[in-house]
Amino acid sequence: MTVMAREVAGEGVGRVAAELPSRWSRTPLSRQVDLFKPLFERSGMCMASLDPELRVRDANADFFRQFGRRSATVHGRRFQDFLHPSVEGNLRRQLTRLVDGHRTSFGDRMVAMRPDGSVFAGELTGIAAHAPDGRVGAVVVVVKPETEAEQEARPVVDQTKVLTDLDARILEGVAAGVSAVEMASRLYLSRQGVEYHVSTMFRKLGVSNRPALVSKAYSLGILSVGCWPPRVLPEYVK
Numbered sequence: 001m002t003v004m005a006r007e008v009a010g011e012g013v014g015r016v017a018a019e020l021p022s023r024w025s026r027t028p029l030s031r032q033v034d035l036f037k038p039l040f041e042r043s044g045m046c047m048a049s050l051d052p053e054l055r056v057r058d059a060n061a062d063f064f065r066q067f068g069r070r071s072a073t074v075h076g077r078r079f080q081d082f083l084h085p086s087v088e089g090n091l092r093r094q095l096t097r098l099v100d101g102h103r104t105s106f107g108d109r110m111v112a113m114r115p116d117g118s119v120f121a122g123e124l125t126g127i128a129a130h131a132p133d134g135r136v137g138a139v140v141v142v143v144k145p146e147t148e149a150e151q152e153a154r155p156v157v158d159q160t161k162v163l164t165d166l167d168a169r170i171l172e173g174v175a176a177g178v179s180a181v182e183m184a185s186r187l188y189l190s191r192q193g194v195e196y197h198v199s200t201m202f203r204k205l206g207v208s209n210r211p212a213l214v215s216k217a218y219s220l221g222i223l224s225v226g227c228w229p230p231r232v233l234p235e236y237v238k
Helices: 003-011 013-025 029-042 061-067 085-099 148-153 165-175 180-187 191-205 210-219
Strands: 046-050 056-059 105-113 119-130 136-145
Touching: 046 061, 061 136, 085 105, 085 119, 085 136, 085 210, 105 210, 119 210, 165 180, 165 191, 165 210, 180 191, 191 210
Parallel strands: none
Antiparallel strands: 046 056, 046 136, 105 119, 119 136
16 A cells, blocks of 8 residues: 555545645656555545546546446546536536646536436545646546535525525526526616625525535535526425
8 A cells, every 4th residue: 555545544535635736746647647546446535537638547436336337438438428517617617727737726516417317416626647748647536425414514405495586597597607697688687686696595505606506506406407408496486
């Protein structure tokens, strides 16, 4: 077992996930690959290595189990194909920025879809792995799925008192990528009025930005899965 693998066992998954970007940035690409293998098998985290085109090169058993997929259906596929449409665009842009060298790592909330249509939420860490010439040779993604305790700690949602009808229409627009200006025109509001309702939903669901709002709404079941354009389920509307 390598030093890093022992650290995973001794420090806990969460702490190692948080520190991976700084550790990786100090390690040559060839050594990164050597360190990556024991982490794949011993960390308990879902991990995958992506090529510069964001296709999956390798993944560990936890990745296959959590994502509900077999090796043959993962290798060579674009990582964004496994993400829910509500977060796919945002995470694809952030992963692309790693490949382009605009940043070395990022962390964000994600929602993934399994082949059976079920979803799960978690925290995704993306890390750029650099080759000796300075170019990005691979991107490492580490997914820490939400635990049962974290799910239980989420805000309790009273299905009869979550959103007003106007909130619901605006949330559907945010999930569909509609601009505030266009929503204002559709709903006969000012742009500031739209932003006010978005901010109100931030507070209700305990999030701080639009991608997190949409992810949280899907994870809580407020937005219907497998439906386009996005639709708020009627039981969540006052």
